[in-house]
Amino acid sequence: MSTARSTELTGLTAAQVAAAVAAGEVSAVEVTAAHLDRIAAVDSQVRAFLHVAADEALAAARAVDDRRAAGEPLGPLAGVPLALKDVFTTTDMPTTAGSRILEGWRPPYDATITRRLRRAGVVLLGKTNMDEFAMGSSTENSAFGPSHNPWDLARVPGGSSGGSAAAVTACEAPLAMGTDTGGSIRQPAAVCGIVGVKPTYGGSSRYGLIAFASSLDTPGPLARNVLDAALLHEAISGHDPRDSTSVDAPVPPVVAAARQADVAGLRVGVVTELGGEGYQPGVLARFGEAVELLESLGAKIVEVSCPHFTYALPAYYLIAPSECSSNLARFDAMRYGLRVGDDGSLSADEVMSLTRAAGFGPEVKRRIILGTYALSSGYYDAYYGKAQQVRTLICRDFDAAFEQVDVLVSPTTPTTAFAIGERADDPMAMYLADLCTIPSDLAGNAALSVPCGLAPEDGLPVGLQVMAPALGDDRLYRVAAAVEAALERRWGGPLLGQAKGLAAPPGRGEASGTGEAGGIGR
């Protein structure tokens, strides 16, 4: 394969790849090889992947090509490569959740998401880096070192699904799977300038997803455009009898909504509480322009107050750690993963303690301790119990808001990508990265981030967050696709088309990064 051809293939959207494979214009093997080449070329700098499964990926691609040759029908994503967050179990690849404590573990079963992707003919390229057990907003909490933002390698790609976001941004894969617990899909998507979606809680199966916080964890897609995200969303969704919390209802028509791309008459609520002080001016500016754009596209803009959103962050930092303190108890060195100090002289209790001390990173320990405290007898009502009450109030805020409007919007993150190391020693500053995304996790509804331009002060991507009621996922895609189409018309192409660094389209080299996205209102 020529370098030019290979470069061209990695620049394609997932929909384009699937169409080309189905039409026989390119083989799935060729597409996969092109992405493996791209990974080989850039991942030493991006560090999106913890594990690349080249042989398995090529074999999976070959199987798709064989099915096509045999005249079997191919699904809408057959032959499309994907980067899988290392939190989903895979029988043919290690699964670490970004932690030393699971180093070397080879799961004996595939996650439901993994299984559905394989069945759809999606080619799994490998496993992506993440904050340890999905706890973080930068991938700096990964036991295996941070991933880098392809727009600027000195900056974080967001987290916890930062490896997945970086891989898609750097064209190492057209699609990636992430998980969102407090914003772990939307925040990295926003700071990398791509699309990231947190489906309705229970809309996508958690079976085989290594738990951080069970009542919040939601698998979802990352892609370079809205339609690709919708295709992946549809492929992974639907009831799973292995997950009790999985919703037994029809999958919202997200692909149709992405194609509809129409907001005429739609009522859009701007959340008063998600903006203002503490937000980067460039973020607020791009957000304001996006709202104006929606209005110009025929949406009706309303300001909506959700007074309890102010308490979402503290409530989240009680509920999520409480659940994690219990979910992570099983990493006790008895059955799998790391075992420290088992020299025949120590008790099982001592081996457990030594292993957990050595195997968990500082942020994981911090949250386990927080959660253990919050659930303790005598403190439960004041902390965990109170946080659950706040959660109920936040749900009611959403309910009231969705009586007035069809969707809510806000900036996805208060700031653009920050520098690696900048917030590493300041957990509170790090936690603020999820300020706008947490309410939807607590309510279990659907939310998405779509690029809305670059912040003038640093030239880095800004995300627009759209939130919809539970099972109203299709509304997200209508809005995001309309915004995306309008912006691309103004910009003369996708945001990444104007990117600099490794986020630039393959083959373009270092782009100037001074395109129209710097100012969409003009």
Next chain:
Amino acid sequence: MTRAVTLVSYDEALARYEPVIGLETHVELGTVTKMFCGCPTVFGAQPNSAVCPVCLGLPGSLPVASRAAIEYTIRIGLALNCSIASWCRFARKNYFYPDMPKDFQISQYDEPLCTDGWLDIAVGEQRVRIGIERVHLEEDTGKSLHVGGATGRIHGADYSLVDYNRAGIPLVEVVTKPIPGTGALAPEVARAYVTELRELLRALSVSDVRMEEGSLRCDVNTSIAPAGAGSWGTRTETKNVNSLRSVERAVRFEIQRQAAVLDAGGKIMQETRHFHEDTGTTTAGRSKEEAQDYRYFPEPDLVPVAPSPQWVAQLRADLPELPAARRGRLQADWGLSDLDMTALRNADALDLVEQTVAAGASAADARKWWLGELARRANETGTELAALPVTPAQVARVTELVTSGTLNDKLARQVLDLIVAGEGEPDEIVAARGLAVVSDDSALTAAVDAAITGHPEIAAKIREGKTTAAGALVGAVMKATRGQADATRARELILQRLS
């Protein structure tokens, strides 16, 4: 560690103190699959052969609650006259232990499935209504095997092995309310309660309730307070008391031990205690201060359980006849005394007698054979009555053969022995061994004549009209025929000849 314990005699203890008891009973349900996954519930299989990612608690795995287990629990609750929750949640009980795959147990905490019921029991003439606090559903843990060391306990062991086959088997916990006011009968009340509960569970077909295999396990709470004090003492919780006899012994021992402590001016510690089958004593376990904080919280991986009123009504309607009602009915049908019924229950022979009666025997005959000859044999061989290799149908046939005169009691005993020895059906054995009673006159006449000639002085008495003396000649005939003669016919023949 072992300190000599001085005990107060039981009678003395009861003269000065009033006991309050309470029982927590764990029942392994007999569902086909485990509580939260599709693994089979098997006993005695190759270690770690009935496991999967879910019951091993592998990262990423999720529980899905078994409808059958919930159904069984509701049926237990209904049979115990409980209210069934219309909405309740599972909770996580958090603590670290190697045989617990997730290092938390999925259980129920403040929202049990069944609450506030009762079970009536009888001890001798006294009837006691035992209040049921709650019935909840949880998962069992794996089993640790400590290898090496003297005690089989974890301390001093060289290494430990864990078998997760049991992990995730549905476990129901039945908790009584405190039971005051039973006085000296407290140990017997405890035993009678567990006995009645076990029969109830068996009647519901929800568990095989084998205490020796651990499918029914008891924790016994005991406290005592000075007579007339009007308040209750501090309780101890004796764990894993695993036979009916041990339940009784454990309560008795704790009453005596606690009385000795209080007599000496000491205080009872709230603690768990271990029961030792060999000595019948208890020793201290964890104190309240050392008790773990289990950090219960609602299980976020499971949706709430909300049994519909229609479903509960259907389960209530489908309940089988419960043991107390059944015993009343059978006793009336069979015309047995309270004492006979108690004997049948204690020997675990109710089902056997009922089936024997159903197969055609009279209740009196069925009772006689099962509690007599067969109970004796079971006792000798150390097996349970129901485990003897003889069926109620076979016993019924033997009684029929006795009634029709083919067998007498002595021959019947031989036939039963041979059935147990595996020689086949009663009729086959009678035929093969020639065990039938000889009532054929030609065969008997010779023996009768021989007896008359052999005992002229007795024959003379009979001729004189002392017919009661005929018994001695019948005995001689029986002896000569090795018991096979029809004694009634022999007597008739003797009297004919000598009249």
